[in-house]
Structures are given as structure tokens and as C-alpha cells.
Amino acid sequence: MSLTEAKQNPDTRERILDAAESLFVEFGFEATSMRQITGRAGVNLASINYHFGSKEALIQEVFRRRLTWLNRERLNALERFEKEAQGAPLKPHQIVEAFFGVSLRMAADTEHGGHTFMRLLGRTYTEPSAFVRQFLADEYAAVVPRFKQALFRSLPDVPPEEILWRFHFMLGAMSYAIAGTDALQLVAEHELDEKDPGALARRLMPFLLGGLRAPLAEASAKPREKGPRRAI
Amino acid sequence: MSLTEAKQNPDTRERILDAAESLFVEFGFEATSMRQITGRAGVNLASINYHFGSKEALIQEVFRRRLTWLNRERLNALERFEKEAQGAPLKPHQIVEAFFGVSLRMAADTEHGGHTFMRLLGRTYTEPSAFVRQFLADEYAAVVPRFKQALFRSLPDVPPEEILWRFHFMLGAMSYAIAGTDALQLVAEHELDEKDPGALARRLMPFLLGGLRAPLAEASAKPREKGPRRAI
DNA sequence: GCTCGTTTCAAACGACCGTTTGAATGATAC
């Protein structure tokens, strides 16, 4: 030991996961090599395969370690509202708050990597890789049906199919809002207040609710001019 | 020649572009190898470097060939509305129609690869790779300011900053709606009408407009219960 | 001290990557 005092190991696993998470956001799964990860983590190349088994397993663990908590938190929030409502249908804004509010609060946490992870998660919804998609589907299996049911009860006059589409649209808007800071630069050169982490939530939630509760399109052709009146 | 009658070459370049486009959607840029591309295109491995120079240049050409047309079409639609309005501010739904309607019509075209391309484009907004992002920024440089100005004029009571955010949200919702058929399966097991290519536009446009024209959040904390009333 | 199970290490493995090369092929003009 003598000279190298840095050799005590806080937790190799955690350091690998943190390094991988940030590199995946930066370069994507495929473009990030195991040598980059171990390099940033300051550990030996072989330790990834030793601790996780393979790169693929590492990717899954990067997600699992945060996603399990995130989804439980979402369910907790929903159940809290449901207990409050005593059997009555929830308000749409409560359901949106339970699902997206939790995500946005995690995305606002820049201290413990929550922001990094949410960027990664948002990008991953469109990830081509089959095993990542399968993994996400499994992780969401317990959450999505609960929120679907809550939305169906909350909006009894909207066809369930329409609700699913709009849930999908909301997911997209949020994912991009978090993941696509790069795409945002495309729209606004430099004028936005990205500093405040809570700003995103304050801006996104009204948008999501406005979209979710928008009037339905006529069944026939595309809506002609003189659409339904709206404030603002 | 004799036996191999298939050797006549319609257009090697186009076949490479088509093969690359579909493979990029399927596996992503990094995970798609040049051997896969030339294999699907039925051409020699070296022909990519011969015709395009490099893999990177091929990726850019895949985008340029469709994106240039798409953005010109968006501008044309906007200018058509502006001519109609004779100097008056456009209606929000006209601006949304000009920008997103064109995209959605392209996405509805499954015959000539428009659908494939729009899936690819949507995914690429969150693409980490630096050169792809730079390329997109250049391609959109002529379009985005025009639509920003139109929106500012159309919604004079909404702070410009807020409009930019909502434009970004709309972009996200559309991109996911097109790119993330996979993510949609996550929400709806099998119940959606994915067959009809026009269905997406009919469902998405009201959502976008609802979000764009949603009431602003209070300036202070997060909106408390009893949010602004809304139909449906 | 020694032993045993866990973790780290440097080095190498075969496979695949994007790219380059130089010869073969095709079409066109003379």
C-alpha cells in the first residue's frame, strides 16, 4: 500500500454505475465502451464483468437501481390521492401529478444523479435495442395499468383509446423536455432559464393538463377552422 | 454476366440510403454496421465509402435527402397561411398545422419511406452524437425562427419564453408519438388502431393545441388544487 | 504465522469495426 493511499474501495459497484450512467447520457449505450466506463470510475477493466457479468447486465442495473424506486414512488403518490378521494374518481391533475410530478422532481435533483438518470430514461423510450425495451416493459408492468385505470375513471366521457394516446403524448412531451435539452437549444438560442430546476415542472404541468383535457376532434375529417374557443 | 441477370444497377446510392435509413431506425446509428447496410442494399461493402466518403457522411445524407424537402414544405405551408391572413397574426392552429401537420403527413406515408424517416428523425432529437446534433441545428436554422416569430405574434399575451417551452413540448409529443411506437406498446397492450396512418394526426393535433393554449401556471409555487376549469 | 474466499490487476483473446487498396468490370468514344 504505502504510497497509493487511494486504494481503499468505497464501493466499486456504485462507482461503476455512476460512471456508466453519466457516460450513457453523454454518448449512448453503444458508443460508450467498457474502457471508458472503468476509466471514469477509476477501476479495472475486468471489474465490470466481475461485478455485473456483462455490459448488457450493467445497463439493466443502471436502470433498475433508480427505476424501481421511481415507480414505487409513483404508485405511492397515486395511492395517497386515492385514499384522500375515498373511492371517488381522482381529478386528472392529481393523476398527472402522481405520475409526472414524481419524475420531474427526480429530474430536478442534480445533486444525486437524478437529473442525469431522467435524461437517460427519457432517451431510452425510443431506444432501438430490444433487450432494453423488454426490460422497460417489465419495470412498468406494475405501474401503467394502475394509472390507466385511474385515468379511465377520471375521464369517463373520453374514449379509453383516446386516453391512452394522450397518456403516450404526455410521456413524450415530458421525456423530451428532460432528455432533449439539446433539442431545446435548437429552438431557443440562449434565452431560457435552465438554471432553475423547478422551472420545467411549473411550465410542463399546465401543458400536459391542457393537452390531456383538450376537446376531442370531430370523428370525421380534420377539424376545420373556428376550433373550440380557448382562453389565452 | 450470363447467369447473374440481377447485376444491372438502378441506383446504388439510393439503395444504400434506403437500406441505411431502415436499419438506423431498427438498431440506431452506432449499432448499425456498414456490412449490414451494404448487405441489405445488395451492394459491395466499399461502395459506401466510394459514394459517400464515410459512414458519418452517409448518415448526414440520409437526413438531408428528406429533411430539406420537409422543411421547405413547412415554410411553404406557413407562407400560404400568412398570405391568406394578409398581415394579420395567424391563428395558433394554423401555425401548428404548418409545422406539425406536414410532419404528420410525411409520417403517414408508409409507401415511400416517409414513415420510416420520421421515426428516425424523432429519435434523433435526443441523439447524443455531437455531429448529428450540429447537423440538425443547421438544417433547422432557416425554419425555427420563422415559426417562433409567427407564434409570438399569434399569442401576444403569452410570454415568449413560455411559447418556446411549449413549442419544445409539442416537438417532444410529436416525436415520441411517431418514433415511439415501441413506447406506446408499453402503455397500451394491443388495443390501439395503429393501422390507420391518419389516426395519429387526428389525435395528436387537438392535444398539441390544448397544450399550447393551456392557461399559464401561477407565477409563485406549484398550482394548488382547483386548477382552471376545463371542459370534458 | 497460515488459510481461504473475495476482489483487483495486467495481459491477452477472437470478433467485428470503418476504411483502404489494387485489380477486375462495364460503358463510352474514337
Next chain:
DNA sequence: GTATCATTCAAACGGTCGTTTGAAACGAGC
């Protein structure tokens, strides 16, 4: 025919990938 040009081809290039290996270093129990 020959010469000229663009295109295609099979083969190879150096480099990087994820993974494996076997030895070294470590810590805990005795």
C-alpha cells in the same frame, strides 16, 4: 480493336470492441 473513365469487387488493413484468464493483493478467521 484501344484508351478512358466511373464503378464494383474481394481482400486486407490497423484499431477497438466485450470478454476471459491466471496470477497478485487483500481482509477475516484462527
